[in-house]
Amino acid sequence: IRRIDKDYVKYFQSKNKLMPYTWGVIRIDGCHFHKFADVHKFEKPNDEQALKLMNECAVGVLHEFREVIFSYGVSDEYSFILKRSSHLQRTHPSDIVSSVVSFFTSMYMMKWKAFFPLTDLVCQPSFDGRVVCYSSTDILRDYLSWRQVDCHINNQYNTCFWMLVKSGKSRSEAQQILKGTQSQEKMELLANNFGIDYNTIGQMLRLGSSAFWEEENGCSKVVVQHCNIIDDSFWEAHPYILA
Ligand code: DGT
Ligand code: MG
Ligand code: MG
Ligand code: MG
Secondary structure (H helix, E strand, O other): OOOOOHHHHHHHHHOOOOOOOOEEEEEEEEOOHHHHHHHOOOOOOOOHHHHHHHHHHHHHHHHHOOOEEEEEEEOOEEEEEEOOOOOOOOOOHHHHHHHHHHHHHHHHHHHHHHHOOOOOOOOOOOEEEEEEEEOOHHHHHHHHHHHHHHHHHHHHHHHHHHHHHHOOOOHHHHHHHHOOOOHHHHHHHHHHHHOOOHHHOOHHHHHOEEEEEEEEOOEEEEEEEOOOOOOHHHHHHOOOOOO
16 A cells, blocks of 8 residues: 655645735636626616625625735626735635635625615626736736726726617617727717716726725724725825735
8 A cells, every 4th residue: 555645745735825925816707797797687888786786795705804905896807905924824826716706606696686676686696716926016006007997998988889879879880980099089979979078977987996994093994995096195095905
């Protein structure tokens, strides 16, 4: 009988450990939410209740996984930032990713009725997840800025696209009109054709949502805010988040 050396078996698990003292980011994303949104008749381009349900689930994650110190969500995705010192004890990154994904998914189902009292949940929501380590705070900030820029670009495009479609254009006509347009041209299109000032559209839609632990008078609680996380000012006002 072959003698099994436990350390030898465990070696293969530890090989995949997260890099210590890096920022781990778990990003989850709804699977086939294009279809899920259609089936449940989400408003286009943004369904506020659907976004608020995502935020509620993120708040749940922050309460359940105390190593998550900040999160940012837009559309069907959420990014959870792990405290820099939290990978040391972990045997394998897939444990935290799978735990967060399954927790988020079951919370999404549990809270569905509270946000969609008149809509039955007729197909299963599911999410994929991955974890990526960022070696410096600057790179983490760049990651978060990238997600917020993406939110802005998509929201601006989608707002224009659906205004055009709702005003009678076909989807391919709307696509053709928007092809190659810059941000400024889209603002003008909204203002001139539909009397919409883009900057007055709800902050949650333009800026996405940040859920994080806020410290106030010695107490800490999870808050959801729709703020600019690209500029330094947010991080200067909350220095303890990335401390
Ligand atoms: P995936 O992630 O590859 O499984 O595929 P999808 O379909 O989830 O695509 P993704 O994640 O790139 O884009 C998110 C989709 O979810 C997008 O096509 C539209 C839908 N969606 C997300 N939020 C809303 C919403 O508030 N209203 C509507 N109508 N649709 C939404
Ligand atoms: Mg995906
Ligand atoms: Mg998706
Ligand atoms: Mg997505």
